[in-house]
Structure formats: structure tokens, C-alpha cells
Amino acid sequence: MExxxxxxxPIYSQLVERIKLGIVSGSFRPGERLPSVRDMAAEAGxxxxxxxxxxxxxxxxGMVYAQRTAGRFVTEDMRVIEHTKKQFAExxxxxxxxxxxxxxYRREEILSLLAEEKExxxxxx
Numbered sequence: 001m002e003x004x005x006x007x008x009x010p011i012y013s014q015l016v017e018r019i020k021l022g023i024v025s026g027s028f029r030p031g032e033r034l035p036s037v038r039d040m041a042a043e044a045g046x047x048x049x050x051x052x053x054x055x056x057x058x059x060x061x062g063m064v065y066a067q068r069t070a071g072r073f074v075t076e077d078m079r080v081i082e083h084t085k086k087q088f089a090e091x092x093x094x095x096x097x098x099x100x101x102x103x104x105y106r107r108e109e110i111l112s113l114l115a116e117e118k119e120x121x122x123x124x125x
Contacts, residue, residue, distance in 0.1 A: 003018065003043065003044040003045060003046075011046055011050055012050050012051075012053045012054045012057070013054075015044065015046065015050065015051060015054035016054045016057050016058060016061075019054065019055075019058055019063070019064075020058070020061075020063055020084055020088070021088065023063055023064075023074055023075075023081060023084070024081055024084050024085040024088060028074045029074060030074055030075065030076045030077075030078065030081065031073060031074060031076045032073065032074045033070070033071050033072070033073050034055075034064060034071065034072045034073065034074065036071065037051050037052050037055060040055075055072060059072075061080075061084075062075055062077065062080045063075055063080060063081075063084065097110065
């Protein structure tokens with residue numbers, strides 16, 4: 001996983017988002033043990049305290065859980081994972097609609113463009 005950080009958001013919140021994305025996309029599978037804080041911090045190029053803070057937030061969100069001597073694991077609660085996945089999708093949709101609106105498209109035009117794209121995609125399969 002490549003870790004690229006933006007300057008407009010705190011690094012720990014970007015870590016939270018990247019790990020959540022890894023969970024909902026299947027890069028980290030339900031029940032899978034996560035690498036240690038130190039290993040994840042080294043891979044991301046961040047301070048272990050920053051990674052620890054991100055993982056604690058993921059625990060509060062229910063995305064991961066800690067077992068005292070065994071480390072942290074991805075939740076096996078598929079409702080939590082699906083809920084988070086839906087939140088990501090809704091964010092992408094809002095961002096897309098906002099960008100299309102800035103281009104001057106109305107919703108009807110956007111839907112028409114999406115339908116055309118879907119037709120092209122089905123024609124190429």
C-alpha cells in the first residue's frame with residue numbers, strides 16, 4: 001500500500017481513511033491481524049505515536065479490535081464494514097455531483113451521461 005499524504009488534513013486522519021479504505025476494499029480481510037504499530041508506521045513513514053492514534057480511532061469506530069497479547073485485528077462485523085463502504089460511496093457520489101455541477105451539468109444531464117457511459121461499457125464487453 002502506497003502512503004501519500006496531503007498537506008490539508010492531519011496525517012492521523014489520513015491514516016484512518018487509508019486503513020478504512022483498505023478494509024472495505026478487501027486489502028485487509030475481516031478477522032485479519034494487522035501489522036504492528038511500529039511496522040505500519042515504518043511502512044507509512046510516520047511516527048509510531050501518529051499510527052497509534054489512528055488505530056485507536058479505528059477501534060472506537062469498530063473497524064478494528066485489539067486482543068491484549070495478540071495485536072489488532074480487522075473487525076469481522078460485516079455490518080460495520082458495509083456501513084463504512086457505503087459512507088465512502090456516498091462521499092464519492094457527492095464529490096462527483098459537486099464537480100459535475102461546477103462544470104455546469106444539471107442532474108438530468110449527469111444521469112444521461114452516466115447512461116451513455118453504461119451503454120458504451122456494455123457494448124465493449
